[in-house]
Amino acid sequence: GAVVSQHPSWVICKSGTSVKIECRSLDFQATTMFWYRQFPKQSLMLMATSNEGSKATYEQGVEKDKFLINHASLTLSTLTVTSAHPEDSSFYICSARAPDLARYGYTFGSGTRLTVV
Amino acid sequence: DQQVKQNSPSLSVQEGRISILNCDYTNSMFDYFLWYKKYPAEGPTFLISISSIKDKNEDGRFTVFLNKSAKHLSLHIVPSQPGDSAVYFCAAANTGGFKTIFGAGTRLFVKA
Numbered sequence: 001g002a003v004v005s006q007h008p009s010w011v012i013c014k015s016g017t018s019v020k021i022e023c024r025s026l027d028f029q030a031t032t033m034f035w036y037r038q039f040p041k042q043s044l045m046l047m048a049t050s051n052e053g054s055k056a057t058y059e060q061g062v063e064k065d066k067f068l069i070n071h072a073s074l075t076l077s078t079l080t081v082t083s084a085h086p087e088d089s090s091f092y093i094c095s096a097r098a099p100d101l102a103r104y105g106y107t108f109g110s111g112t113r114l115t116v117v
Numbered sequence: 118d119q120q121v122k123q124n125s126p127s128l129s130v131q132e133g134r135i136s137i138l139n140c141d142y143t144n145s146m147f148d149y150f151l152w153y154k155k156y157p158a159e160g161p162t163f164l165i166s167i168s169s170i171k172d173k174n175e176d177g178r179f180t181v182f183l184n185k186s187a188k189h190l191s192l193h194i195v196p197s198q199p200g201d202s203a204v205y206f207c208a209a210a211n212t213g214g215f216k217t218i219f220g221a222g223t224r225l226f227v228k229a
Contacts, residue, residue, distance in 0.1 A: 006160070034217065043221040044161070044206065093160050095217070105151045105163035106210065106217050113158060 002028055002098030006109025013084055013116055021079045021112045023094030029074035030096035034106070035067070038091040047092075050077040084116040120144045121209045123220035132229050136194040140207030140220050143188065147209035147218075152181060152192045154203045155222070161206055165192070197227045 003026040013019050023033055031052045036044040048069050049057040056069035066088075068080040081088050093111040098104035122141045130136045138152075148169040153161035167174040167181045167190065174181050180193045194201055207220040 004160075036219075044219040046216065046218065049216060091158065095160075101149070101212070102166060102168075105153070105166050106208070107163065108153075108160035110160045111158065 002096075002100065002104035002107045004030075004094065004096050004107045004109045006094055006112055008112060009110060010113040011115070013114070015085055015116055016083055018080055018082045019084055019114060021081075021092055021094075021114075023077045023079070023096075023109050025075045025096050025107075028096075028099050030077075031074060033071060033077040033094055033096045035069060035077075035079050036093045036095065038093065038111075044093065047079075052077075081114065084114070086116045089114055089116045119221075120147075121207060121218045121220040123207055123223050125223050126221070127224040127226065129226040129228065130197045132199055132227055133196045136192075136197045136201065136225055136227065138192040138194075138205050138207070138223050138225065140190050140192075141188055142190075142209045144209070144211075144218075145188070146211050149210040149212050150181070150183060150190050151208040151210065151217070152179070153206045153208060153219075154201075155206060156203055164205075194225075197225075199227050199229050201225060202227045 005024045007022045033050040035047045047062045050069045050071040052071045071077040095106045095108040098107045151166040152164045155161040165176050165179045183190045204222045204224050206222045210217040
């Protein structure tokens, strides 16, 4: 299979604190992972591409210092929302390209609901 | 700049009939296209994909058609079932650059 595990599934944090979200590929290696954000009733917006062993590539308009991405191993990428504010509250989802693209596509984690209070 | 467009925000279909979900893209660099089904507060679930070298791919009740000249693809679900009710996202990728761009989604309602 091609399973991506994302943790935590939901988190509530206080404004000004930082939150780390983990994305793991469980049964395959992923040199590249992707982080998306979804606002209510809107599409998935690509935030950044996480590359193992190198710097992430951020999409236009995404603050690099706000959303820190680390891809330290072939099975783990992390997204840290630094100094979170209420406007950062959203649904964050990671994905990775499965080895068998035709069968599994780009496989997604189950998402993390972040609420900043 | 919306590179992937799903112009119908919602679609309602009777159970047993065909559901046709449409998607248009603008970037000719895309060479792989995917359809996902998504429920609220969950990650998208992969349904079916198609490479740009093909014009049709079928998997059970799901068929994806690709018209490269028109930069258009569609997902056909037949027969539609109430359990198919969800939001469907079309996605386009460039397998060389690994980037996947999603459309805005179409909410499908299948009425019993």
